[in-house]
Amino acid sequence: MFNYYKSLSRKKKIVFNFLLSVSFLFCFFLLADLCFPFHTQGEYAPVIRYRDGSPMHIFLTKDQQWRMKTELSEISPSLTQAIIAKEDKYFLYHPGVNVGALMRAIVQNVVHVKRISGASTITMQVARMLHPKQRTYGNKCLEIFHALLQMYLNMVPYGSNIQGVKAASILYFNKFPEQLSLAEVTTLSVIPNRPNSLVIGKDNATIVKVRNKWLHRFQKEKVFSENVIADALKETLNAQRLDAPKDIPQLAWRLRRAYPLQYDITSTVDPSSQQKAETIVENYSHSLAMKDIHNSSAIIVDNRTRSILAYIGSNDFSDIAHYGQVDGVMAVRSPGSSLKPLVYGLAFDMGFITSKTILTDIPVDFKGYTPENYDNKFYGQVSAENALQQSLNIPAVKLLNRVGIATFISHLQACGYQSVWKQRDKMGLSMILGGCGVRLDEMAGLYAMLANHGKYQQLHIVADSSVYSDKQVLSSSAAYMLTDILKKLQRPDLPNENVNAQDVPHIAWKTGTSYGRRDAWSIGYDDRFTIAVWCGNFSGKGNPLLNGAATATPLLFQLFNSVGGSLPLRDSVPNSLQFRQVCRLTGKVPNDFCTDLVIDAFIPGVSDNSVCDHLKEVDLSADEKFSYCTSCRPANGYKTKLFPNIDPELANYYEQNHIDYKKIPPHNPMCTRYFPGAEPIINSLTDGVTYLITDRGKQKLQLSCAAASDTKKVYWYVNDKFVGSMKKEDKLFFVPEANKIKVSCTDDKGRNKDIWIGIKFL
Ligand SMILES: [Zn+2]
Ligand SMILES: [Zn+2]
CATH class of the missing domain: 2.60.40.10 (Immunoglobulins)
Structure with missing residues (x-):
């Protein structure tokens, strides 16, 4: 047999090696299948990481084992070298003798091929393996070898219910295999030989002895450089069995469901932002619990990358009595007034209004729908900016009626609102006051759009390379106008009297309170972050003490202060925006008689350009007791005066509520041509x-x-x-x-x- 092999040509030898490897592989899988019949690929549990790669959350497999798939990229050169150096010599001590023997055979085979192919290091071969053009039989063998190595590393026992290098690495060192030091790698490579007598945390002194014996052997065989070995020998072993990382369970489950085929998922969550936010939410929720409000959720978004930096599904996952396991970021709830900025933004872009446009806040009836304000009061005439700041309902409903429900919904859909889009046929004007269902992350996406000058982009939740395109939902001018309004919101009456004005971050924000006081929202943004907060009860129970400004906003402010939201919002005016003077009484371009003027932003070519008509000329009798029309006005002896030009609807409201206003004197009773024939x-x-x-x-x-x-x-x-x-x-x-x-x-x-x-x- 050996002579036959020797007589083969070089090319045939490679083919022979390849066939040999394939046979070994076949045998190996056959044996592996017999020895470990349940350890198939689908049996690995996923690992969720923080954005910095540190472990966030791991899951047990169905058979209650900690077994995670070690990816090829996680098998570092030192791990490979340590395993080869060790298994090559002492495979017989391994409990799975056949596996060890096969490993040795494969390793020797690879070493042989290595000589033939002239490659010098495994790293180089791995590099070749990744470039299919250069693939040779030798590299093919290496690929097989790596598949075997990977499988081996995934199955080695570490005592108790820990299986495989990855699980051991996380549960003993709180690291991933590629982050292990040589000392740690060696430790993990000696334990599988005696998993029950070398228990990390219990037999550390013995383990160090065995580990160092191997390190000395590596030294002798020059597997690693002298100083690397010297450092490894000095390393102490303080490791012990750690609790499995179980952070952000709602996010972990969300990612597991969203990526069912991935064993290793890296989220965008930043561990330090997350920890700070969790502490704040937890402390804050204690004060809410005293008011019988038991659940809070929050997310923090990086405006530049649109990635979620902190994700708090609920303040206390373990609070079973109050449904703490619910993911409040994904839960569909009523938004209250928190969608109002979008309808104002659309009205800016459609040219209907500007910030100073006067809107009427008086009772209206939209085919049976009669919205009322939060405080059941009506404010008569109010500027658009005040109407939004005070979150008045009637102006918002009127604006939605003008913008159109379909237009509004299509813009919400562009901003990723799923529930609203699914229910679009059932939506009415009440949706602007909370008559629809939204998620906390959808709200954060909408406000991050405002922070990004009207450009919406889907939020990133996994740290992958996927690029989402920007959608211009509102013009940069409309976004600027909204930000200008929302950053002037007054500080709410904070429950803590010690909170002073310095603690109020420079942000643009808006609150929402749903019907029946079930949901309190507060969503804000500065240049860098968008933060969305929801407070309420997952049970759906309303609470008279609950409202957006008093319940959710203090938490929003605390979260902004924790991420450093004290910088003022930038004031870069978009090129498409200009400023003009308008009459304060209407928000329209001033007429000759307008004296009370204010500066207002407008979008040239878009914003309403009409001239102020807050007064109108009326012809009166000399004693000012009667007014004339052009038909009954005498040739002389009359005078002309200016009167407030009041919408009949508003005049009627004033009459009913006994609100004084300057009335035009009754029409000339002698008038015989009082618009004959033209009345309705x-x-x-x-x-x-x-x-x-x-x-x-x-x-x-x-x-x-x-x-x-x-x-x-x-x-x-x-x-x-x-x-x-x-x-x-x-x-x-x-x-x-x-x-x-x-x-x-x-x-x-x-x-x-x-x-x-x-x-x-x-
Ligand atoms: Zn005017
Ligand atoms: Zn007349």
């Missing part, structure tokens, strides 16, 4: 007719009309009480409650039609 014609009800109502208090009557071509809007009154306004083509309904009813329809030119109807309740 009520066509849904007929003057003088009695209507039968079978279901009192529920059955409705319709209000619709035909109006002149210059009419856009009409206003309805029942017995002089305002019912609602609508586009002239629309319909309104009211519930009749009296037997005799006066129905009035006034158009936006002040033309009015009254009719009287009778009601008979059956």
